[in-house]
Amino acid sequence: MKYTAITIGPIYKTINQARKTREIWAASFLFSRGIMQEFIDKLLNQGIAKEDFIVPYPDIQTEGLKEIGLFPDRLIVRESRKDMFEKVAKEVLQKIKSEFHGAGCSDEDAEKYLKNYFYINIVEEDIPEGENVIDKISQKLAISELSEKIISRDPDCITKFLLNITKTDLHKSVYAGERSFPSLIEISTGKMIDDKELLDKLNKIHKETKKKDNQDDDIIEKIKNHKTLKKHFKQAHKYIAIVQSDGDNVGKLIEQIYKSDTRKLPVFSKALADFARNASKKIKDYGGYPVYAGGDDLLFFAPVITFNQNIFTLLNKIDDDFNKIILQNQQLKDIVDKMDTKPSMSYGVSITYYKFPLYETRNLAYKMLTQKAKEEQKNKIAYYWQKHSGQSFEDTIGKNSDFYKKFVDLIKNNIQASVLSSFIYNLNEHQFILKEIINQPDKLKNYFDNFYDESEHKTPEVKAFKKLLIDLLQSAYSESGGDVDKTLNKVYNVLRFYKFLNEKAQ
Amino acid sequence: MAKYLVKFQPVDMFFFGQETKYRPKKESGKISYEADYFQKSAFFPQQTTILGALRYLLLQKHGQIPIQDQTTAEQLIGTESFDALQSNQQNFGKIKRLSPVFLMVDNNIHMPAPKDINENLDQLIFNFKKDNLPVIKNYEAKKSFFEGMIRISDPTEFLNYTKNEKTQKDYAFVEVEKIGINKKKTEDAFYKQISFKPNPGKNIAFVVEVEIEEDDLENKIFHIPMGAEKNTFRVEFFKNLSLPEINYKLIVKSNEPIPKSILLISDTFVDEKVNNLFYFSISETKPFRYLRNKTEKNTKYGKFSVTKQKLQLYRRGSIFFFDKQENLDAFIKAINQYRNFVQIGYNHYITL
Numbered sequence: 001m002k003y004t005a006i007t008i009g010p011i012y013k014t015i016n017q018a019r020k021t022r023e024i025w026a027a028s029f030l031f032s033r034g035i036m037q038e039f040i041d042k043l044l045n046q047g048i049a050k051e052d053f054i055v056p057y058p059d060i061q062t063e064g065l066k067e068i069g070l071f072p073d074r075l076i077v078r079e080s081r082k083d084m085f086e087k088v089a090k091e092v093l094q095k096i097k098s099e100f101h102g103a104g105c106s107d108e109d110a111e112k113y114l115k116n117y118f119y120i121n122i123v124e125e126d127i128p129e130g131e132n133v134i135d136k137i138s139q140k141l142a143i144s145e146l147s148e149k150i151i152s153r154d155p156d157c158i159t160k161f162l163l164n165i166t167k168t169d170l171h172k173s174v175y176a177g178e179r180s181f182p183s184l185i186e187i188s189t190g191k192m193i194d195d196k197e198l199l200d201k202l203n204k205i206h207k208e209t210k211k212k213d214n215q216d217d218d219i220i221e222k223i224k225n226h227k228t229l230k231k232h233f234k235q236a237h238k239y240i241a242i243v244q245s246d247g248d249n250v251g252k253l254i255e256q257i258y259k260s261d262t263r264k265l266p267v268f269s270k271a272l273a274d275f276a277r278n279a280s281k282k283i284k285d286y287g288g289y290p291v292y293a294g295g296d297d298l299l300f301f302a303p304v305i306t307f308n309q310n311i312f313t314l315l316n317k318i319d320d321d322f323n324k325i326i327l328q329n330q331q332l333k334d335i336v337d338k339m340d341t342k343p344s345m346s347y348g349v350s351i352t353y354y355k356f357p358l359y360e361t362r363n364l365a366y367k368m369l370t371q372k373a374k375e376e377q378k379n380k381i382a383y384y385w386q387k388h389s390g391q392s393f394e395d396t397i398g399k400n401s402d403f404y405k406k407f408v409d410l411i412k413n414n415i416q417a418s419v420l421s422s423f424i425y426n427l428n429e430h431q432f433i434l435k436e437i438i439n440q441p442d443k444l445k446n447y448f449d450n451f452y453d454e455s456e457h458k459t460p461e462v463k464a465f466k467k468l469l470i471d472l473l474q475s476a477y478s479e480s481g482g483d484v485d486k487t488l489n490k491v492y493n494v495l496r497f498y499k500f501l502n503e504k505a506q
Numbered sequence: 507m508a509k510y511l512v513k514f515q516p517v518d519m520f521f522f523g524q525e526t527k528y529r530p531k532k533e534s535g536k537i538s539y540e541a542d543y544f545q546k547s548a549f550f551p552q553q554t555t556i557l558g559a560l561r562y563l564l565l566q567k568h569g570q571i572p573i574q575d576q577t578t579a580e581q582l583i584g585t586e587s588f589d590a591l592q593s594n595q596q597n598f599g600k601i602k603r604l605s606p607v608f609l610m611v612d613n614n615i616h617m618p619a620p621k622d623i624n625e626n627l628d629q630l631i632f633n634f635k636k637d638n639l640p641v642i643k644n645y646e647a648k649k650s651f652f653e654g655m656i657r658i659s660d661p662t663e664f665l666n667y668t669k670n671e672k673t674q675k676d677y678a679f680v681e682v683e684k685i686g687i688n689k690k691k692t693e694d695a696f697y698k699q700i701s702f703k704p705n706p707g708k709n710i711a712f713v714v715e716v717e718i719e720e721d722d723l724e725n726k727i728f729h730i731p732m733g734a735e736k737n738t739f740r741v742e743f744f745k746n747l748s749l750p751e752i753n754y755k756l757i758v759k760s761n762e763p764i765p766k767s768i769l770l771i772s773d774t775f776v777d778e779k780v781n782n783l784f785y786f787s788i789s790e791t792k793p794f795r796y797l798r799n800k801t802e803k804n805t806k807y808g809k810f811s812v813t814k815q816k817l818q819l820y821r822r823g824s825i826f827f828f829d830k831q832e833n834l835d836a837f838i839k840a841i842n843q844y845r846n847f848v849q850i851g852y853n854h855y856i857t858l
Contacts, residue, residue, distance in 0.1 A: 116778050123639075142647030143639050146788045148824075149781040153591075154793065154816040356698075357544045370648070371672075390685035390698055 002080040003054070003133055005123045006089070007141040008035050008073050010148075012366075014158055016359050021289070021301055022181035023162040024358060025067075026171065028292045028299065030161075032069025034099070034170055035092055035120065039075065042088045052078040054133060056295065057269040061277065065290075067174045067181070068280050070273075072294030076137050082124050089120040100157050103164040109155035116149040117158070132258045135251065166211075179207065182289060184240045184301075184354045185216040189223065191287035191306035193232050202229060216354050224505070235503040236304040238354050238388075241311045244365040245318070245347040247296030247326075248378035253343050256335050267331045272296060275325045279318045286314045296322075296345065299362075304351055305501055312408055315347055315381060319399065344379035344399070348372070353388040361386075372396040385497060393493045403475040403490075410468045411498045415461050420502075423469065424495045426451060427488065435484045438477055444470045469495075507602065508721050511747035513610065513711040514551075514559065514732065515740045519682045519703035522548040522555060523734040546700040549667045549679065550607055550618070551732065553772065553851040554588045554796040556714050559732045560601050561587070563741060564720065566730065579801050586800050588850060590775065590817055596846045604851035605715035605749065606772035606822065609655065611678055612709050615749060616655040616665050620769050620823045621788040622756060623652040627664055627673060630788075634760040639786060640827075659750045668702070680705055701735065714851065715749055756825070756858050765827045766834045772854040773819040775847050776840045783833040783840075789824035793817070819852070 011031050018024040040058060044050070050058045054076040062070060093114045100110040121144040127133050165171050166180050175181070182190070186206045193199055205222045209215055220238065223229045257264050272295035279298055280290045286309060288302030298318070304311055322345045327336055336342060348369025352361040364384050372382030373396060381404070382396040397404045427434070430451070437443035448466045456462065473491055480486035524546065551559075561583040565571050573579045584598040609616045622630045624644060633641040654675070657663040666677040679702035704710035723743035732739045752771060758764050765785070773792070794817040828834040838855070847853045 112778070116781055138647065139645075140639060143642055143645065145647075146645075147784075147786055148789045148791050148820075150776060150778055150791050150818050150820055152775060152777050152818055154818050156816050360544050370650075390683065 004081040005076040005137045025181040026165040032071045036071035038092045057273040068290045069292040085122045103161040105157040185219045188303045194307045233505045241302045242365045244369045245298045249343045278321045346373035347381045349383040352386040403479040406472045510743040515711040517738040519701040520737045521701040521735040600719040603717040606851045610713045629757045634762045658752045767858045774853045784826040787826040790821045794819045
């Protein structure tokens with residue numbers, strides 16, 4: 001049976017040229033909506049039946065999520081369709097050209113970019129019945145992307161497009177009349193309070209601050225000068241979280257479907273599309289802004305904290321959706337149950353100061369995902385926290401681990417900053433004691449009782465916190481394979497991060 | 507005319523600016539560029555940096571820092587610095603030719619790894635198919651390529667740029683992080699800069715072969731500033747040393763005829779007409795900007811402007827495949843067409 005497929009790009013190369021949040025959105029949206037969705041619409045118009053789509057699910061609903069890139073960068077259909085694909089590719093790219101023209105790139109230069117920058121690589125392959133079509137074609141598509149064309153005298157059309165994005169049709173089709181994709185501080189402070197009156201005041205500040213280069217500085221200044229809002233303004237509001245996530249063992253699930261029952265492929269395809277929609281909604285409810293949600297692949301901006309949650313509570317919610325929609329999917333359950341290692345989601349999270357270059361923050365999130373979270377057993381969260389001072393912390397945590405559960409519980413708490421500071425200080429100062437007793441909960445309890453015996457340490461919150469800390473040390477010890485230094489480092493990082501989440505703005 | 511191997515040894519740390527050093531912003535409808543908050547040094551200096559360093563060295567040797575006599579200065583280093591878009595052959599005074607820059611580590615010469623090495627340090631195994639893309643069984647899309655160096659005399663010897671827990675190989679440089687303030691005028695303007703310094707215990711130098719009309723450079727030690735931070739480099743010239751030949755072979759397991767291929771051993775500037783010449787490549791482009799100045803009396807050496815026109819180069823390590831000899835010949839012709847680039851060490855390649 002013959003199959004025809006495309007892969008589009010260069011996506012990451014384009015995203016890496018983006019400097020602002022709306023530019024990252026635009027760079028991703030250009031491909032997802034501007035190229036892939038157009039391509040699928042044209043194929044359907046040309047008579048390709050929905051049943052002939054292998055990937056993606058051809059009926060992706062964009063209702064309520066029109067600003068999100070919901071279409072992935074690959075497509076596979078049954079039958080040999082190379083001529084039709086070539087014709088459609090030309091049409092889709094011509095439409096892109098007019099966007100560039102509108103952004104200040106000359107016709108000639110835009111044409112250069114169509115020929116030598118953007119690609120819609122078409123691949124045809126004859127694959128015997130029963131073989132894993134998705135895997136075989138994906139491999140070929142990946143190889144087709146190794147080749148890069150050159151534009152020797154670069155008219156910088158991508159930069160011009162991104163800098164002028166609000167003038168393009170692509171942007172207007174989503175944000176006509178409304179404000180553009182929010183800035184970094186608009187995102188990070190978007191849900192800092194839940195009081196309606198205050199929220200209105202905050203939104204007014206967001207709306208009234210002109211979109212120029214130091215827009216974020218202006219917003220911060222206005223919040224700090226507002227009598228009430230400034231009381232809620234925390235240090236973490238000056239930071240942004242970027243998350244890149246990806247499904248684990250999804251390829252293996254597809255393999256299993258091919259082995260068991262290929263009729264389940266459309267079910268699986270639809271489940272992925274449903275997951276992407278649900279995850280996008282959860283992210284938006286939290287106060288985040290999804291940029292791309294193509295199946296199990298997510299890229300989004302999010303506040304580090306909201307008035308009652310933090311980034312990790314959001315990741316847990318997304319995980320719940322994944323479990324419900326994919327793992328516990330009634331029609332896929334038989335197949336999933338046969339797998340030794342079940343599919344899961346891994347996350348790369350970078351948390352950086354708002355002035356830190358966004359392209360580097362996104363790169364860090366990607367690196368944390370690919371180089372840390374997806375190593376070995378996968379199913380992990382790898383986070384990188386870059387402080388304004390230049391110090392950075394990172395950790396990779398198994399989501400099923402006891403340590404992760406304790407970590408999430410601990411950072412939900414609310415104890416006095418001065419008390420927390422003393423815990424952090426002592427953890428560092430008393431390393432020599434802790435190293436000896438780290439694996440002995442009774443002795444740890446004695447240590448905490450002896451060193452924290454002031455009245456402020458006897459409140460129920462601090463007592464509960466002490467217990468959590470002992471549990472955390474234990475599970476960190478286990479997670480670190482008995483390495484005492486790693487254990488202390490892990491817990492020290494957690495406490496510092498926890499302090500950061502609650503700190504008032506400086 | 508003398509031929510030397512020149513060693514540029516960082517005395518402490520170095521910082522070679524990259525394109526991402528500059529961030530575009532819109533100002534009164536125009537695009538301008540400003541230095542970015544977070545800057546990371548490149549691992550190798552650009553060829554233009556090496557040329558600039560040698561020009562500075564010659565001026566310094568002849569007492570022309572600052573330039574006292576324009577005629578003398580022009581004889582030494584030419585009338586202007588490198589100009590990518592000039593069609594005439596440029597004259598850099600006594601400096602006639604540069605090779606690509608390599609890294610010497612304890613007497614072994616290294617270059618950035620060709621792009622057919624995966625992150626497990628295995629060369630890709632090509633199975634060429636007629637009228638189709640090759641099949642590469644040991645290429646995994648979600649994995650990256652090896653970002654490090656190979657020894658040019660023994661391509662199975664790998665060297666990381668910095669410490670890499672994954673590949674566990676030896677490494678050349680150590681990161682030096684600097685947090686600065688008040689780089690810009692706005693309040694609370696922090697910046698973070700990552701420079702590199704040699705791995706202690708390793709003898710490290712950037713090396714270049716040069717042809718230069720100055721016979722007495724040997725047995726002398728020069729100290730010159732190089733890079734964006736004007737870090738000091740110790741420079742020595744050796745007449746009796748030269749670079750070993752680069753021997754690199756692809757791994758092919760194919761029943762079909764093996765296509766002709768070339769490997770770029772320096773960054774390369776070519777017209778986009780070459781895009782129609784190769785049928786497959788493992789390649790990567792990079793933006794190219796450099797600093798320009800004119801040789802003038804009392805020029806405060808160090809006053810440069812960044813070029814406005816953004817150019818693109820193919821990265822060294824890129825590999826191109828051709829199904830016809832005439833296409834390969836045309837590609838080589840296109841590379842050699844830019845004589846100014848070739849002269850200063852860009853646009854060098856080997857056939858595989």
